Amino acid sequence: MPSRVRRGALAAALALVTLAALQPGIAPAGARGMGPLPPCRYDDIMTTPRGYDDWSTTLVDTILRVPRSYIPPDLVSVSKAGIAGRGKVRAIVIDDLRAMAEAAAAAGNAIGVQSAYRSYESQQAVFDGWVANNGYASALTFSARPGHSEHQLGLAIDFRSDPGGSPFTGSWGSTPAGSWMKKHAWEYGFIRSYPPNDQRVTCYANEAWHYRYVGRDLAAAIRASGLTLRQYLWANFTTTVVPAVTPRPGHTVKPTALPASPEASPEPSATEGTTFAPETAEPTRPSSPGAAPSALGPSGATAPNPPPIDASPVADLDPAVAAGLGAALIGVLLVMVLVLRRGRSGAGL
Numbered sequence: 001m002p003s004r005v006r007r008g009a010l011a012a013a014l015a016l017v018t019l020a021a022l023q024p025g026i027a028p029a030g031a032r033g034m035g036p037l038p039p040c041r042y043d044d045i046m047t048t049p050r051g052y053d054d055w056s057t058t059l060v061d062t063i064l065r066v067p068r069s070y071i072p073p074d075l076v077s078v079s080k081a082g083i084a085g086r087g088k089v090r091a092i093v094i095d096d097l098r099a100m101a102e103a104a105a106a107a108g109n110a111i112g113v114q115s116a117y118r119s120y121e122s123q124q125a126v127f128d129g130w131v132a133n134n135g136y137a138s139a140l141t142f143s144a145r146p147g148h149s150e151h152q153l154g155l156a157i158d159f160r161s162d163p164g165g166s167p168f169t170g171s172w173g174s175t176p177a178g179s180w181m182k183k184h185a186w187e188y189g190f191i192r193s194y195p196p197n198d199q200r201v202t203c204y205a206n207e208a209w210h211y212r213y214v215g216r217d218l219a220a221a222i223r224a225s226g227l228t229l230r231q232y233l234w235a236n237f238t239t240t241v242v243p244a245v246t247p248r249p250g251h252t253v254k255p256t257a258l259p260a261s262p263e264a265s266p267e268p269s270a271t272e273g274t275t276f277a278p279e280t281a282e283p284t285r286p287s288s289p290g291a292a293p294s295a296l297g298p299s300g301a302t303a304p305n306p307p308p309i310d311a312s313p314v315a316d317l318d319p320a321v322a323a324g325l326g327a328a329l330i331g332v333l334l335v336m337v338l339v340l341r342r343g344r345s346g347a348g349l
């Protein structure tokens, strides 16, 4: 290949990788989570996107998480929406929350907030409480590990009736307020994250009280799709690379254990700033203390990873940024090759 052509090709390649490096928003090719969801399992992979401006499309589940440092910058009291109850949500939720609360009250089905934003540390306390009470394997099936809760996004609310007590029962979904929410919440931008009969794709049992705010447009699109929130975000927005699990020799990877009965999946009523005490928790528990979910199996093939550790900043590096850095490194190497070749041949143009 003539050196001029070669240099031209190198320059073009350099321009391309430089361009890629300058655009961290571009995901690596093939990284989008298109296609079937990963089967339910437990992992600790950083979700992408997860910028605070990407709030509506950020997916957390039993596999994907946000870092400990994820604290929405615009948390405000739910009381700003004129709704009963305590807790915080992102300010972007307030207008629609107010509209929904007013509409529910006008229909005679007033709603209140049972639990809203939870910090990483708060969720850790909640989860640890369940672990102490039920054991790690059991707690996993109905309580999100820290980093994996939609409540940390400042977008999830556990609703209750107003007036009313804890909604963490098997029947709240059938109350007037629960039924009203089922029909109308999406009109105000709220999607029920864990609907009944979808445990195999949401990885959690039915939670009639738990809604995630995504904004009215996205909520309408999700509603029209017939998909769950997790499926929809995965298919359209999530760009995280989730490696397939390779079964260890002699072991079969089974779907994640799920709570035995719908509506039995509790969510501790702890709110920000409170200390979680399992014995005083409202919810019923899906299994007797100490009972391990059978689907996990003795093989440990689907044994969960240890709780997430945020010690390494590298672990929080956005894959797109990492790709950009990688591309920049390749660019530097190409320049070095070019310089070396020129030096060796002594050829100027």
Ligand SMILES: [Zn+2]
Pocket: 151, 156, 157, 158, 209, 210, 211, 267
């Ligand atoms: Zn919840």
